[in-house]
Amino acid sequence: MSDTYTPPKVWTWDKESGGRFASINRPIAGATHEKALPVGEHDLQLYSLATPNGVKVTVLLEELLEAGIAEAEYDAWLIGIGDGNQFGSGFVAINPNSKIPALLDRGTPEPARVFESGAILVYLAEKFGAFLPTDPTARAECLSWLFWQMGSAPYLGGGFGHFYAYAPEKYEYPINRYAMEVKRLTDVLDQRLADNQFLCGSEYTIADMANYAWYGALVLHNIYDAAEFLDVAGYTNVIRWAREIEDRPAVQRGRRVNRTWGPEELRVPERHSAADFG
Numbered sequence: 001m002s003d004t005y006t007p008p009k010v011w012t013w014d015k016e017s018g019g020r021f022a023s024i025n026r027p028i029a030g031a032t033h034e035k036a037l038p039v040g041e042h043d044l045q046l047y048s049l050a051t052p053n054g055v056k057v058t059v060l061l062e063e064l065l066e067a068g069i070a071e072a073e074y075d076a077w078l079i080g081i082g083d084g085n086q087f088g089s090g091f092v093a094i095n096p097n098s099k100i101p102a103l104l105d106r107g108t109p110e111p112a113r114v115f116e117s118g119a120i121l122v123y124l125a126e127k128f129g130a131f132l133p134t135d136p137t138a139r140a141e142c143l144s145w146l147f148w149q150m151g152s153a154p155y156l157g158g159g160f161g162h163f164y165a166y167a168p169e170k171y172e173y174p175i176n177r178y179a180m181e182v183k184r185l186t187d188v189l190d191q192r193l194a195d196n197q198f199l200c201g202s203e204y205t206i207a208d209m210a211n212y213a214w215y216g217a218l219v220l221h222n223i224y225d226a227a228e229f230l231d232v233a234g235y236t237n238v239i240r241w242a243r244e245i246e247d248r249p250a251v252q253r254g255r256r257v258n259r260t261w262g263p264e265e266l267r268v269p270e271r272h273s274a275a276d277f278g
Contacts, residue, residue: 020166024084029096035088040075040272043107047079047091048100050259052157052213052223053117057101058271059209059254060124060131065274066250069128071107076257076271118150121206131206138200145199145207148188153214155181165224179230182218186235189215193237197244208245216242253277 013027039045046061048054064072079085079100086098095102095115103120105112105127114123122143125132133139160178163171189211192199199207217223219232219239227233245251256268256277268276 019162019168021082022168024081024087029098030087031089031092032084032087033089035085035090037088037090037094037104038077040077042073042075042272043105044072044074045104045106046074046076047094047102047104048076048258049079049081050255050257051081051100052217053099053153054101054258055213055255056117056210057103057120057124058257059213059251060121060206062250062254062257063209063248064124064128064130066248067130069130072124072128073273074271078258078260078269080260116150118146118210121146121210125206131204131209133200133203133205138203142200142205142207145192146205146210149207149210149214152185155185156214156218160226161224164226164229183230186215186218186230186232186238189241190235190237193241198241204245208241209251212242212245212251216246220246 015022019025037045037047044061046057048057050058058076061072061074061076079091079102081100085091086095086100091102092098094104094113097115099115101115101117101120103114103123105114105123112123114120122132133142155178160175160182163174163178167174189199196202198204199211214223215238218227218230219235220242233239246255256266257271258269259267260269261267265278270276
């Protein structure tokens with residue numbers, strides 16, 4: 001690198017720091033404006049966007065419905081993070097961290113708010129008794145791979161994705177550092193899937209849904225336009241696993257919910273019933 005940054009003694013926020021998401025990033029929490037959230041007819045109200053973290057939850061909800069669990073019907077409302085919808089007072093009341101997805105369950109004695117995608121997956125799997133093993137050993141394996149994904153996602157998204165695709169300037173050190181970590185993490189998955197159909201063996205679980213949302217996007221959909229740069233074609237076990245998951249009808253529906261980009265036939269900005277899929 002040609003330039004060396006010397007950190008100041010006390011950091012201050014530069015609102016003009018640039019980057020794709022500079023206009024919505026800030027070092028403080030809380031609502032920026034008053035805005036109530038819409039509410040539909042179902043007990044489950046989801047407020048989200050079809051980023052990988054949002055897709056995790058809509059895939060699980062569609063899988064629950066595919067399994068015949070009618071109580072999993074839900075309303076999915078669009079939260080446009082580029083427009084700052086996540087900083088509205090209604091959304092912040094459900095998720096004080098102002099990140100999608102956020103869920104409100106009105107089917108409990110006191111409405112239950114659930115935020116953080118991993119917490120939502122566990123909550124729904126336990127609520128409906130599906131896609132989370134009950135055997136202690138199998139459950140431990142599933143939760144380990146689920147929270148492995150929670151820990152690895154920042155390296156792929158906020159780390160590699162930011163510095164490779166969104167930062168106003170490209171610098172060798174952060175790109176190389178995060179590219180190395182993304183490849184190491186993908187290799188962890190590839191080695192696990194060499195001898196297992198799914199992450200927890202032969203059973204498809206919320207751990208697969210969570211990891212598919214990120215690593216399926218990496219190996220099948222060229223997230224951040226980085227497939228060639230990261231040479232993802234070599235992760236053949238991850239590709240096999242991701243394709244098997246993506247062939248599931250519920251996954252195909254879940255990927256469309258709260259999506260506002262791409263081919264028109266793949267967009268379902270809001271979802272309130274199965275009829276919204278056309």
